Amino acid sequence: MNNNHKVSVWEPPFIQPHRVGAINKFGNRGAKENVMREIFGVSIDDLVDQFGSPVFVTSEHQLRMNVRKIRRVFERRYNQVIHGWSYKTNYTGAICRILHQEGSWAEVVSAFEYEKARSLGVPGNRIIFNGPHKSKAILERAIAEGAYLQADHMDELKMIEQIASEQDRIVKIGIRINFDTGFTEPWSRFGFNLESGQANEAVKRISMSPHVRLTGLHSHIGTFIMEPRAYGEQVKTMCRFMRDLDDIDHINIDTLDIGGGFPSKNALQRVYLPPDQAVPDINEYADAVCDALVEETRYLEQSGRALPRLIIESGRAIVDDAQVLITSVVGTKRLPDGRRAAILDAGTNLLFTSYWYNHQVQMTREPGGVYEDTVLYGPLCMNIDVVRQSIQMPPLVYGDRLVVSPVGAYNNTQWLQFIEYRPNVVLVHEDTNVSVIRRAENLAVMNAQDEMPAHLSYRTMADEGSLPSGKTTREHLIRR
Amino acid sequence: MIEKMDTLLQRICVDGRLAKLAVSETGFIFDPQTGQSFTLNQTGLLALDLLKRGNSLEMTAQYMSDEYEVTMDVASSSLEAFLYQLGRYL
Numbered sequence: 001m002n003n004n005h006k007v008s009v010w011e012p013p014f015i016q017p018h019r020v021g022a023i024n025k026f027g028n029r030g031a032k033e034n035v036m037r038e039i040f041g042v043s044i045d046d047l048v049d050q051f052g053s054p055v056f057v058t059s060e061h062q063l064r065m066n067v068r069k070i071r072r073v074f075e076r077r078y079n080q081v082i083h084g085w086s087y088k089t090n091y092t093g094a095i096c097r098i099l100h101q102e103g104s105w106a107e108v109v110s111a112f113e114y115e116k117a118r119s120l121g122v123p124g125n126r127i128i129f130n131g132p133h134k135s136k137a138i139l140e141r142a143i144a145e146g147a148y149l150q151a152d153h154m155d156e157l158k159m160i161e162q163i164a165s166e167q168d169r170i171v172k173i174g175i176r177i178n179f180d181t182g183f184t185e186p187w188s189r190f191g192f193n194l195e196s197g198q199a200n201e202a203v204k205r206i207s208m209s210p211h212v213r214l215t216g217l218h219s220h221i222g223t224f225i226m227e228p229r230a231y232g233e234q235v236k237t238m239c240r241f242m243r244d245l246d247d248i249d250h251i252n253i254d255t256l257d258i259g260g261g262f263p264s265k266n267a268l269q270r271v272y273l274p275p276d277q278a279v280p281d282i283n284e285y286a287d288a289v290c291d292a293l294v295e296e297t298r299y300l301e302q303s304g305r306a307l308p309r310l311i312i313e314s315g316r317a318i319v320d321d322a323q324v325l326i327t328s329v330v331g332t333k334r335l336p337d338g339r340r341a342a343i344l345d346a347g348t349n350l351l352f353t354s355y356w357y358n359h360q361v362q363m364t365r366e367p368g369g370v371y372e373d374t375v376l377y378g379p380l381c382m383n384i385d386v387v388r389q390s391i392q393m394p395p396l397v398y399g400d401r402l403v404v405s406p407v408g409a410y411n412n413t414q415w416l417q418f419i420e421y422r423p424n425v426v427l428v429h430e431d432t433n434v435s436v437i438r439r440a441e442n443l444a445v446m447n448a449q450d451e452m453p454a455h456l457s458y459r460t461m462a463d464e465g466s467l468p469s470g471k472t473t474r475e476h477l478i479r480r
Numbered sequence: 481m482i483e484k485m486d487t488l489l490q491r492i493c494v495d496g497r498l499a500k501l502a503v504s505e506t507g508f509i510f511d512p513q514t515g516q517s518f519t520l521n522q523t524g525l526l527a528l529d530l531l532k533r534g535n536s537l538e539m540t541a542q543y544m545s546d547e548y549e550v551t552m553d554v555a556s557s558s559l560e561a562f563l564y565q566l567g568r569y570l
């Protein structure tokens with residue numbers, strides 16, 4: 001050890017990550033060289049001619065393949081696996097239906113999502129009800145219908161208890177817990193904290209109630225987790241808590257829900273390598289989860305007791321690459337700093353996820369000319385409406401169609417109805433027929449929610465003169 | 481807690497990416513897997529160097545406490561915080 005570290009002033013050791021984006025000039029993925037004329041087996045020009053631009057295009061085949069794969073890799077390693085489809089990731093009805101057909105339960109986090117799942121025919125006992133806001137009315141319904149509730153906080157626990165007693169039932173519930181895995185920023189605002197003893201308090205509270213029984217533990221450690229070992233730690237911690245509950249409180253946990261968070265093959269903005277290299281394979285996650293699970297539940301197996309069922313709530317890993325967005329160039333310019341820019345008919349209003357992903361952008365015609373650093377703007381009158389800050393693109397012209405991918409996760413739910421109508425979402429069936437699964441908005445849709453008070457109800461500005469007393473609006477108001 | 485710190489140490493320093501990081505003498509770090517770069521302060525650089533050489537947490541804390549004339553308490557608690565921080569990034 002040499003001595004040149006010696007400084008006079010003590011300062012706690014600290015590591016400072018450098019600012020995102022500043023370093024990876026070469027990391028900006030360019031429009032892929034290969035030209036896309038078809039998507040999911042259907043001609044892009046036909047899709048736009050028929051359904052307009054922009055348009056979200058979803059693949060039924062890819063969606064089914066993805067969910068089957070994730071179940072297969074987990075079921076190969078552990079016996080009882082349930083996939084709960086995270087509605088918030090994409091709750092377009094047809095997409096949920098496909099996943100329910102594949103055997104996925106519904107994982108919902110609000111009254112709306114609960115009602116949506118029921119309206120799609122999902123029975124209450126195949127709904128996992130999470131989230132920090134469950135109103136009394138929806139809890140009453142969910143409890144009566146036998147949904148599996150995972151409680152987030154003490155007030156909710158009290159409410160569940162009260163409803164269970166009013167309905168004179170014994171309700172089996174799970175609690176969401178949070179803790180530090182040492183790998184990711186803990187999502188400590190959700191559920192009961194383990195390290196501080198909150199989780200134990202919740203357990204105590206439940207034990208005292210004749211109407212509520214604790215049968216499950218839930219945690220969700222974050223989203224787009226690039227480190228499979230985080231799940232190993234998560235499962236270990238959950239299992240050890242389960243074992244403590246068994247040993248000390250004689251509580252038998254039959255369900256471990258590890259949430260979602262497996263990454264999709266998308267490019268996070270701060271990640272330098274392309275997703276094919278940066279994102280670990282789903283098998284690595286399944287190994288981390290199931291190795292820990294098998295190891296930590298060996299004591300149950302040895303005494304001939306049932307192992308807990310495993311719930312996974314994977315969202316983005318299932319739907320992200322099953323959808324693309326086709327968008328068109330509506331204008332091009334040179335920015336004062338010399339960079340090329342193009343304005344697209346789809347921006348962050350439709351691609352909410354472009355705030356943290358560098359989506360892949362592909363040309364649909366043979367590119368001509370020199371590739372240059374280009375900014376892709378959306379159509380909004382808002383400075384932060386940027387689809388890609390920096391991407392190598394050939395010269396673009398008005399009317400060029402671009403394919404942005406993958407976009408299936410969180411865009412059809414987090415999109416903003418801001419300034420523009422939201423476009424068609426279509427599904428390419430397994431036989432490559434195409435149908436609309438969510439119709440584009442139009443004025444009628446937008447106005448449907450407006451209500452007009454009687455004194456403002458006139459049809460045209462010209463009718464304004466025919467207010468009572470023949471005064472104009474302004475005079476009318478002034479007189480009153 | 482102690483056991484957890486040791487596993488964390490094992491993961492980061494022995495199995496993990498730490499071994500593959502390029503660390504310059506001025507405290508600039510580059511992670512070839514993600515392209516992410518970092519800066520370490522002087523004490524961070526010292527701690528990392530000691531840990532990479534296979535010193536235990538306790539030995540590292542002891543060394544730092546001697547070097548900077550701070551109590552063992554101060555050295556080891558800040559070392560733990562540092563290790564958690566490394567765990568997040570690596």
Ligand SMILES: Cc1ncc(COP(=O)(O)O)c(C=O)c1O
Pocket residue numbers: 086089107130220222223224259260261262313314315316317409
């Ligand atoms: C409780 C819960 N489960 C599942 C998910 C789905 O996560 P992902 O899409 O990252 O798999 C989320 C997303 O935030 C969540 O909060």
